[in-house]
Amino acid sequence: MKVKILLLAMLSSFATAQTTLDNQMKSYTEKVNSIVSTEKANMKAETDKIDEAFNSGKITKAEQIAQKDAVSKKYETIINDKIENERQQFENITKETVRESIYEKPFNGKKASQTELSLGGKGLSISINKNDKSPEQYINTSALNVAYAFANLTKDKGSFNPFENDSEMRIGNSHSVEVQFRKDKQLGSFTSPWVLRYALAYRTDTYMPKRPQVFVRDNSQLYLEDFQEGNLKRSKLRNVYLTLPIEFQFYLNPKYTEYDGKQYLDVRKKMWKVGLGAYAGINTRSIVKVKFHNENDKFKKYDYTLDDGVNAFLFGGKFSLGYGGVNLFIKKDFTPIFNNKANLPNKNGIQIGIEIANIDF
Numbered sequence: 001m002k003v004k005i006l007l008l009a010m011l012s013s014f015a016t017a018q019t020t021l022d023n024q025m026k027s028y029t030e031k032v033n034s035i036v037s038t039e040k041a042n043m044k045a046e047t048d049k050i051d052e053a054f055n056s057g058k059i060t061k062a063e064q065i066a067q068k069d070a071v072s073k074k075y076e077t078i079i080n081d082k083i084e085n086e087r088q089q090f091e092n093i094t095k096e097t098v099r100e101s102i103y104e105k106p107f108n109g110k111k112a113s114q115t116e117l118s119l120g121g122k123g124l125s126i127s128i129n130k131n132d133k134s135p136e137q138y139i140n141t142s143a144l145n146v147a148y149a150f151a152n153l154t155k156d157k158g159s160f161n162p163f164e165n166d167s168e169m170r171i172g173n174s175h176s177v178e179v180q181f182r183k184d185k186q187l188g189s190f191t192s193p194w195v196l197r198y199a200l201a202y203r204t205d206t207y208m209p210k211r212p213q214v215f216v217r218d219n220s221q222l223y224l225e226d227f228q229e230g231n232l233k234r235s236k237l238r239n240v241y242l243t244l245p246i247e248f249q250f251y252l253n254p255k256y257t258e259y260d261g262k263q264y265l266d267v268r269k270k271m272w273k274v275g276l277g278a279y280a281g282i283n284t285r286s287i288v289k290v291k292f293h294n295e296n297d298k299f300k301k302y303d304y305t306l307d308d309g310v311n312a313f314l315f316g317g318k319f320s321l322g323y324g325g326v327n328l329f330i331k332k333d334f335t336p337i338f339n340n341k342a343n344l345p346n347k348n349g350i351q352i353g354i355e356i357a358n359i360d361f
Contacts, residue, residue, distance in 0.1 A: 043075040135264035149353025153346035167346040178203040193251035222309030223343040230294040240285040247277025270324035281314040309342040327355040
C-alpha cells in the first residue's frame with residue numbers, strides 16, 4: 001500500500017509539472033501572436049499613409065517603394081526583438097522549472113514530495129526528506145542499504161572461486177544478507193569521479209551443509225557428520241557480525257549537470273562505476289539450527305549457540321561493478337571463518353551478490 005501511495009504521489013508530481021509547462025507554452029504562444037498582430041497593424045497604418053502620399057502626388061513611385069521597404073524592415077526588427085525577449089524569458093522559466101523538478105526545489109510556493117520511490121539510478125531506492133537538495137547533496141548522502149549474496153567456503157584466503165564443490169556446503173542455498181548504514185563523500189572537486197563510502201553494517205551468513213550432513217559440536221570440536229535421528233529437513237549454521245566496511249568508488253564515464261552556474265557530478269544519471277574496499281568485523285553470535293522428522297514422522301527441531309570453532313574477528317576485501325542501479329560485488333574473507341577447533345575441509349568465506357535496495361536520507 002505504501003508503494004502504491006508513493007507511486008501515485010510521483011505520478012501526481014509529474015502531471016503537475018507537465019501542466020505547468022503546457023500553460024507556459026500556451027502563454028508564450030499567445031504573447032507572440034499578440035506581438036505580431038499589434039506590430040502588423042502599426043506597420044499597415046504607416047504604409048497606408050505612404051500610399052496616400054503617393055496617390056496625392058506628394059512622393060514619386062520610387063520614393064513610395066523605398067519608404068515602404070524601410071517601414072517593413074523597421075517593423076521586422078521590432079517584431080524579432082520583442083519575440084526574442086519573450087523567448088529568453090520563456091527559456092529561463094522553463095530551465096528553472098526543469099531544475100526544480102529534477103532537484104525538487106519548492107515550485108510556485110509548493111513543497112516537493114518528502115518521500116520518493118525510484119527504480120532508476122540506484123535500483124529500488126526510497127528517498128526521504130530530499131526537498132531542496134543540490135547535486136552536491138545527492139552525492140554526499142546517508143543511506144540504508146540492503147545487499148544479498150550467495151555464500152560458499154574456499155580452501156584458503158587466496159582462492160576466489162565461489163563455486164568450490166568440495167566445501168561441503170550447498171551452493172545456492174548458503175547465503176548472506178547485509179544491512180548497511182553508510183555515508184558517501186565525494187573526494188576532490190564537485191566534478192571528481194571519486195567517492196569514499198564508509199559504513200556500519202549488520203551481516204548474517206548462513207551456511208547449509210550438503211544433505212544429510214549437520215554441524216555437530218563435541219566438547220570444543222566442530223565438524224560435519226550424517227544426520228542419524230530421522231529424516232533431515234534442514235540444517236544450517238548462522239554467523240552474525242557487526243562490520244565496518246570502507247570502499248573507494250570510481251565512475252568510469254562521469255556525467256555532469258549544471259546547477260547555480262557550476263558543474264557537478266550527477267550520480268542520478270546512469271554511469272559505470274567500479275569499487276574496491278575492505279571490511280573488518282566482530283562475530284556477535286553463531287547458532288546451529290536443525291529441523292527434522294523423527295522415526296514417527298513427528299516434526300522436531302533444535303538449536304544451540306556455538307562457543308568454539310568460529311573465529312571472533314573477520315577481515316576481508318570487496319570488489320564491485322555497477323551500472324546505473326545495478327551493483328554487483330564479490331567479497332572475500334581473508335581471515336578464516338572457522339578456527340583450528342573446526343574440522344572442516346574449507347574455512348575461508350567468499351560471496352558473490354547484488355545490492356537490492358537503498359533508503360536515502
